[in-house]
Amino acid sequence: MTVKIIPEIKQRLAMSLPGKSAQLQMAPSFRPDILSKGVSTQAGVMVLLYPNPTKLYLALIKRTEYPGVHSGQISFPGGKFEDGDQNIIETALRETMEEIGIQPSTIEILGQLTPLYIPVSEFEVHPVIGFMHASPIFTIDKNEVQYMIEVELEYLLSPEAKAIKPYLGFGEKVKQGQNGF
Numbered sequence: 542m543t544v545k546i547i548p549e550i551k552q553r554l555a556m557s558l559p560g561k562s563a564q565l566q567m568a569p570s571f572r573p574d575i576l577s578k579g580v581s582t583q584a585g586v587m588v589l590l591y592p593n594p595t596k597l598y599l600a601l602i603k604r605t606e607y608p609g610v611h612s613g614q615i616s617f618p619g620g621k622f623e624d625g626d627q628n629i630i631e632t633a634l635r636e637t638m639e640e641i642g643i644q645p646s647t648i649e650i651l652g653q654l655t656p657l658y659i660p661v662s663e664f665e666v667h668p669v670i671g672f673m674h675a676s677p678i679f680t681i682d683k684n685e686v687q688y689m690i691e692v693e694l695e696y697l698l699s700p701e702a703k704a705i706k707p708y709l710g711f712g713e714k715v716k717q718g719q720n721g722f
Contacts, residue, residue, distance in 0.1 A: 544592050547651065547672055554652025554670060564657055581658060581665040585626075585633035586619030589648065591673040593691065600677070601690040602640060610661045615690065617668065618643075629653075633669035641689065642680025647673055 589600040606613045620636040622629060630653070634645035654668040679689050696702055 543595055544597060544672075544674070546597065547590070550590075550670065550672075551651040554654070558655050560655035564655065581663045583622040583629060583632075584620055584664045584666045585622065585629040585631075585636065586617035586666055586668050587633040587637040587648070588617055588654070588668050588670045589637065589643070589673065589677075590651075590671065590694065591675070591677055593676045597694040598676075599692045599694050599697065600641065600679070601692060602681070603687040603690065605683070605685060605687045613687070618686075619666070621664070629667040630669050633667070633671070637671075640682050640685050641677075642682075643673070643677050647677070649674070 587600075591598055591600070600618065601615055602618055604611060604614050604616060618637040618640045619633055620640075622632045623635075626632045626635060630650055634648060637643050637648070638645055648671040651670040651672055653670065656665050656667045658665050681689060
């Protein structure tokens, strides 16, 4: 998969998205309600696509450990909307610059995905899809990011990357070799 797919991604993001019905397919079975039950905190995350060198990649981060519900999680760069942000796209761009050092002017915004409600923190996360025309040089903020994870987009879309695995509740552990782990 090369950067030739970027115009198609941009075009499809401008169309009607599957939204909440697609999110329900991925939600744990014990949590069919994915809608906010009140006022939620707005957040923007950057789904950053880029060539590396000729294949299309996606940037993820591992958050640092801290006393909070999203401690140590794998995520997209991003964070909560702040008073100085004009919109959620600006939030995602600002947070991407703060966390992984990518200048907003180097990111082409392709569109947005349907917001996703996160019950444990009461955040409504707005995924913003961005594209860089060259491989980025990441400068991570060690206070927020433990390390970067670069994932080939083609792999994520392959059948090998898709599997249904049992949900482990908080604090549960799986012995190595069980349940396909």
